Amino acid sequence: TQLLEQSPQFLSIQEGENLTVYCNSSSVFSSLQWYRQEPGEGPVLLVTVVTGGEVKKLKRLTFQFGDARKDSSLHITAAQPGDTGLYLCAGGVSNYQLIWGAGTKLIIKP
């Protein structure tokens, strides 16, 4: 069974701080997606990384795919209250299906 472990499960920090969320597996993925989910809504895709070592930036968010395509990280610089939400990672497998992490609940306090 393929697993995708996210850490930490919960993170509460002050506005302006930096943070990193991790997504780890022993399996190799064809791609790795990061989503953000707000209460009462479905997940919204933030980014897809497909190449080992790939780094993508979305304003203050930096996403990295591990060289071996088994892990990924999301780094937020100078977090803002608007970054609050549940962050989910999902790994692509050979039959176009996704393996999902359990999520990291992030709270940014003003």
Added chain:
Amino acid sequence: EAQVTQNPRYLITVTGKKLTVTCSQNMNHEYMSWYRQDPGLGLRQIYYSMNVEVTDKGDVPEGYKVSRKEKRNFPLILESPSPNQTSLYFCASQRGPTDTQYFGPGTRLTVL
């Protein structure tokens, strides 16, 4: 506006009473999926459909049925709901298997 809609958004029912959760998308997408989300487990795929009349099981299909008679609609049917099906359900659609998935707002189901 491009969107995926689900109804109802909230449902409380009793064990054994058949129910249907509707899902509709207006983006002419080929692929549609149903997921359930439970604390600590992330999203788990229940069923997916690659086109009209083409459906297949996901990771947790037991106790669920689906149909895809029209491209835009993909209802989820619980013939005899049980308490372990209490969960948050999401419908999603995408143009192709590697394209961006768009999720509906979710249906919170409680089975007593």
